[in-house]
Amino acid sequence: MLENIIYFSPLGALLIGILSLWSANYGEYEIYKCFRRGRVFLYISMALGIIFYNKPLLPEITAAAGVLTMFRLMLYAGALAVLFLPRSWFSAMGISGLRYCIFVLFAVFIGSLMITSTNLVLTIVCAFIMMVENFCLLCFDRNKNEMQPIDIIYLATVVVLAVFSSAALLEIAQISPTMSYGSIRQALVANIVQPEVYAAVIVLLIDFVFLSGLAPMHFWLAEGTAKSGLPVLSYLILVPAGMCLACLTRINSEILADVPEYFTLFYKLTALISITIGAIGACSSHNVRKIFTYTTVLQMGIVLLILQKFTIEAYAAACVYSIIYLLPMYGLCSAMFGLKVRGEYLFKLTDFAGVAMKKPFMALMIMLYLFSLIGFPFTLGFIGMFSVLQELMGEPMNYTALYLLLMLLLLSYGFWQLISAMYTANNKIVFDKTDIGIYMMTALGILLSGLMLSDIDYWYFQMTELWKTAAL
Amino acid sequence: MADLLLLILSVPLLGCLFVALSPKNKDNAFNVTMFVLMSVEALLLRAGALIGDGGFNYMLENWSSLHLFFTFKADTSSIVLQIAIYAALLIGVFCLDAEQKKNKEVLASALLFGWFMSGLLWADDILTFYVFFSSVMLPLFLLMNIYWQKRYNSSPILFFIFHFGCSLLLLFALAIIFYYNQGNVSFADIKSINLPANVRTTVLVCVVISLISRIPIWPFHYWIAAVNVGMRHSLVYVMTNLLPLTGLYGIMRLYSLSLFSGMHALEPVLEVVGLITILLVAFIGLAQRDFMQMLFSYTTVYYLLFLLGVVMLKVKYQQNIEYALFSFVIVNSALAVLYLWSENFCVEHKCDNRGILAYVPRFAKIFIFFVLIACGLPVSAMFWNDFILVSALFRESFIIGVGVMSAIIAVSMALIYELYIMQDLTIRNMKPQKVEDLNDKQVLFFIGLIVVMCLSFFNPLWFIF
Numbered sequence: 001m002l003e004n005i006i007y008f009s010p011l012g013a014l015l016i017g018i019l020s021l022w023s024a025n026y027g028e029y030e031i032y033k034c035f036r037r038g039r040v041f042l043y044i045s046m047a048l049g050i051i052f053y054n055k056p057l058l059p060e061i062t063a064a065a066g067v068l069t070m071f072r073l074m075l076y077a078g079a080l081a082v083l084f085l086p087r088s089w090f091s092a093m094g095i096s097g098l099r100y101c102i103f104v105l106f107a108v109f110i111g112s113l114m115i116t117s118t119n120l121v122l123t124i125v126c127a128f129i130m131m132v133e134n135f136c137l138l139c140f141d142r143n144k145n146e147m148q149p150i151d152i153i154y155l156a157t158v159v160v161l162a163v164f165s166s167a168a169l170l171e172i173a174q175i176s177p178t179m180s181y182g183s184i185r186q187a188l189v190a191n192i193v194q195p196e197v198y199a200a201v202i203v204l205l206i207d208f209v210f211l212s213g214l215a216p217m218h219f220w221l222a223e224g225t226a227k228s229g230l231p232v233l234s235y236l237i238l239v240p241a242g243m244c245l246a247c248l249t250r251i252n253s254e255i256l257a258d259v260p261e262y263f264t265l266f267y268k269l270t271a272l273i274s275i276t277i278g279a280i281g282a283c284s285s286h287n288v289r290k291i292f293t294y295t296t297v298l299q300m301g302i303v304l305l306i307l308q309k310f311t312i313e314a315y316a317a318a319c320v321y322s323i324i325y326l327l328p329m330y331g332l333c334s335a336m337f338g339l340k341v342r343g344e345y346l347f348k349l350t351d352f353a354g355v356a357m358k359k360p361f362m363a364l365m366i367m368l369y370l371f372s373l374i375g376f377p378f379t380l381g382f383i384g385m386f387s388v389l390q391e392l393m394g395e396p397m398n399y400t401a402l403y404l405l406l407m408l409l410l411l412s413y414g415f416w417q418l419i420s421a422m423y424t425a426n427n428k429i430v431f432d433k434t435d436i437g438i439y440m441m442t443a444l445g446i447l448l449s450g451l452m453l454s455d456i457d458y459w460y461f462q463m464t465e466l467w468k469t470a471a472l
Numbered sequence: 473m474a475d476l477l478l479l480i481l482s483v484p485l486l487g488c489l490f491v492a493l494s495p496k497n498k499d500n501a502f503n504v505t506m507f508v509l510m511s512v513e514a515l516l517l518r519a520g521a522l523i524g525d526g527g528f529n530y531m532l533e534n535w536s537s538l539h540l541f542f543t544f545k546a547d548t549s550s551i552v553l554q555i556a557i558y559a560a561l562l563i564g565v566f567c568l569d570a571e572q573k574k575n576k577e578v579l580a581s582a583l584l585f586g587w588f589m590s591g592l593l594w595a596d597d598i599l600t601f602y603v604f605f606s607s608v609m610l611p612l613f614l615l616m617n618i619y620w621q622k623r624y625n626s627s628p629i630l631f632f633i634f635h636f637g638c639s640l641l642l643l644f645a646l647a648i649i650f651y652y653n654q655g656n657v658s659f660a661d662i663k664s665i666n667l668p669a670n671v672r673t674t675v676l677v678c679v680v681i682s683l684i685s686r687i688p689i690w691p692f693h694y695w696i697a698a699v700n701v702g703m704r705h706s707l708v709y710v711m712t713n714l715l716p717l718t719g720l721y722g723i724m725r726l727y728s729l730s731l732f733s734g735m736h737a738l739e740p741v742l743e744v745v746g747l748i749t750i751l752l753v754a755f756i757g758l759a760q761r762d763f764m765q766m767l768f769s770y771t772t773v774y775y776l777l778f779l780l781g782v783v784m785l786k787v788k789y790q791q792n793i794e795y796a797l798f799s800f801v802i803v804n805s806a807l808a809v810l811y812l813w814s815e816n817f818c819v820e821h822k823c824d825n826r827g828i829l830a831y832v833p834r835f836a837k838i839f840i841f842f843v844l845i846a847c848g849l850p851v852s853a854m855f856w857n858d859f860i861l862v863s864a865l866f867r868e869s870f871i872i873g874v875g876v877m878s879a880i881i882a883v884s885m886a887l888i889y890e891l892y893i894m895q896d897l898t899i900r901n902m903k904p905q906k907v908e909d910l911n912d913k914q915v916l917f918f919i920g921l922i923v924v925m926c927l928s929f930f931n932p933l934w935f936i937f
Contacts, residue, residue, distance in 0.1 A: 371610075377602070377603040377604075378603065378607055382603075383540075386540075386643075386647065386650075389644075389647040390647060390650060390651060393647055393651035402644055405640040405643065405644055406640075409637045409640055412632075413633055416629045416633065417629060419613075419617070420617050420628060423614060423617035423618055424617060
């Protein structure tokens with residue numbers, strides 16, 4: 001009992017943080033203090049998570065391993081970033097940041113449960129809670145009466161998915177009553193040929209496709225974030241990615257490991273559609289936030305393309321690639337918080353005219369991050385992209401790699417437009433002063449990228465070792 | 473020697489960082505740039521004197537588990553070309569006006585460009601080659617965005633989408649080679665990789681397309697025309713016209729190392745297309761009235777001459793091509809810089825360029841000399857080595873020899889006609905007035921260049937090596 005309480009402490013710290021922030025609602029509070037409080041509880045939870053990394057909360061339904069701790073650390077890092085960056089945004093907009101902080105802490109709580117879960121019901125329930133939370137975040141900075149069509153479509157999709165997922169879980173419960181990953185894995189070997197079981201697994205995979213914003217279920221990510229504020233955009237780009245990657249990777253390695261041939265096509269198709277839509281969406285958009293969200297769709301598609309191999313090396317490569325693409329996305333989010341004119345944050349391409357002249361450091365950082373995302377040489381992204389190409393070179397004349405490069409070229413068009421706009425002269429525009437913390441956070445991304453690049457061997461090696469030794 | 477190579481690779485990069493961080497609107501950036509360029513030239517001359525026949529290697533191996541390493545190999549030919557490139561950059565930087573000298577973005581980009589070119593010329597494995605080949609367009613892209621003249625239709629974005637797309641083909645080929653070799657491979661070892669026939673063809677086609685795309689051969693000729701017309705900044709023009717050298721050098725490496733046996737299937741195509749392009753561009757240039765468009769024709773004709781020389785004559789005349797390139801790069805850069813100087817002069821004095829040579833005697837002498845060198849005046853390595861190349865082309869194929877010779881004559885006539893216009897005072901009624909000519913430093917600089925060109929009649933810098 002005492003052990004359970006101790007091993008619950010990482011999640012407990014998050015709960016206490018949520019309650020503490022909730023209680024602040026009833027008194028006077030400063031926005032900065034709320035964010036600081038949220039970060040403090042995140043640090044405590046993270047530290048406790050590292051200390052008890054190999055101690056599962058409830059061994060029957062959760063697991064603990066080095067690789068899971070790594071996923072949780074990605075989640076914590078994203079959450080810390082989205083609790084640091086938008087403080088000034090909330091002050092400038094005059095919106096309470098309290099709910100946002102609570103949402104982020106709650107997301108980390110649910111995400112940690114989802115990552116460590118070994119019970120499919122728990123995983124799916126957590127996924128749906130995340131979907132509802134995403135909806136709340138998409139709406140939180142708008143008027144309650146102001147429901148956009150996209151919100152209605154999102155809710156309808158969640159309801160439909162909930163119905164189908166319930167049916168899918170019931171179907172799987174028939175072949176594996178305990179619903180643990182291990183038992184489902186064994187049951188699938190004999191039962192996957194049944195169309196109902198196969199369809200049930202596909203439906204559950206679609207839940208994660210929807211949650212991570214992969215195409216063709218990406219509509220909410222692109223359209224919803226275009227209308228939402230920067231903090232929501234940052235959250236949706238940085239936080240759910242790690243969670244979804246963790247869940248998909250675990251499902252691959254612990255449930256579908258013995259029947260990969262049935263799902264390779266699903267993964268490949270979803271990945272290729274995501275890559276295509278991500279590239280086309282990014283290059284045809286004039287809203288910079290949409291460009292970034294479509295880029296996220298494309299990058300998640302690339303991760304899925306790696307995962308379709310169902311090998312330990314593929315899982316390790318997917319994890320490293322996720323970190324490689326999340327670092328520049330984090331840097332871009334930081335830079336976006338540093339660029340505003342008369343209190344308005346920039347979002348259209350034309351708004352960025354003259355940034356390079358007035359804020360050369362920001363422009364340079366944005367450019368480096370964008371180059372990293374398209375795998376330009378001398379960036380961390382090049383190593384990631386090259387490793388992906390090597391993974392795809394499984395057969396002679398593998399056209400998937402060529403297709404990926406073509407889509408990268410399309411994506412680069414969207415990025416070049418932004419860079420071109422930044423380096424276009426515009427002497428009339430006057431940018432607001434940028435907080436020194438934003439500069440530091442933006443530069444931190446480059447520093448971390450440089451550190452990772454200097455010893456990328458270590459990352460690939462360690463990631464592979466983590467997966468090999470994971471007793472999952 | 474490896475330390476010297478590392479030093480030569482490091483200096484431009486450090487200089488670029490220094491310039492980028494220097495205060496705005498001061499002379500620091502310009503002074504540092506000049507110092508770096510001259511230092512690199514001196515170091516290259518020293519390296520050339522020490523190099524001997526074998527060259528020297530340097531390997532950077534930090535990512536061994538991913539089978540990634542970077543190998544650099546310097547030899548005489550790469551050092552000669554680098555000297556020419558840095559000389560061209562020196563010409564471009566030296567002739568900037570007072571306001572342009574304070575623009576540190578341009579200067580930092582020039583140093584970065586020089587660094588990328590050094591890495592490219594010294595790359596001894598396919599990964600290193602790709603990395604520098606792809607990166608070299610980055611400084612150009614930045615500068616084009618700043619200096620692109622909006623009245624022209626072409627866009628810098630399309631320019632880079634085109635080049636980035638072609639470099640991605642090279643990345644694809646690189647990934648295939650990596651897969652079959654289980655890691656990076658130096659150029660010399662590529663032949664030993666066992667590639668299936670269809671894979672080998674795919675790799676070859678991808679590599680050739682990516683390299684050829686940098687050279688102004690049809691259908692890839694449009695970008696350089698658009699850029700030459702759209703850019704009126706001398707240093708940016710110099711850098712843009714060095715870009716085809718990256719493709720040409722890649723083709724030369726392919727042939728010198730006999731990397732792919734299937735090249736003979738592509739050669740007739742390259743020869744025919746090259747010949748047609750060279751003739752078309754030359755005669756279009758003859759009809760132009762803008763000197764920069766004539767210069768574009770001249771640049772295209774000579775790059776295609778060198779390409780035909782590589783493809784048809786193989787390794788035998790490679791040294792002649794390199795020596796001719798040495799002079800060509802310097803002459804081309806000098807002509808562009810000088811003409812843009814005169815264009816600014818005309819804008820300042822609100823006149824056209826007819827007869828202006830009478831008003832600026834120093835400029836006139838230097839400009840005339842460079843135009844005559846460009847046309848084939850026998851005072852430089854360009855004349856002698858071009859003579860050998862064209863003779864060899866005649867021997868290989870009479871038709872191609874005739875075509876090339878016609879093109880050279882056409883572009884030379886175009887340049888000489890422009891020279892005639894610039895010295896023609898028959899319709900100008902104004903008396904020569906006292907106007908600002910090239911200053912003493914600029915005159916000494918160009919005289920120095922002329923001396924180097926004259927001393928390099930057979931081999932560039934024979935007095936050093």
